[in-house]
Amino acid sequence: MSRAAEDTAFTCAQCGRAVVRHPAGSYRNHCPWCLFSRHVDVSPGDRASTCLGLMTLIGLEHSGKKGFVLLHRCERCGHVDRNKAAPDDDVDRLIEAARETP
Secondary structure: OOOOHHHOOOOOOOOOOOOOOOOOOOOOOOOOOOOOOEEOOOOOOOOOOOOOOEEEEEEEEEOOOOOOEEEEOOOOOEEEEEEEOOOOOOHHHHHHHHHHHO
């Protein structure tokens, strides 16, 4: 399957909003409003996970190379993943996550 075919719009399983493809052409891996994700990848972009659990935002890091990076934990299996923040992510929610991060 091509990268473009895998990078599709989806409905957020947490807040129910319609989420469009990533504006920079990268894989969309979280909702830009509530910042929840879904455990769909084994390796970034492969969409090979069968878990499909909701992934809760548990923290925020800053990388000199990637900028802000969201930390998600799967509510079903406990898998932790790092996802680069997208240009259209809700800035207020990112600030809130930064304040909550120890």
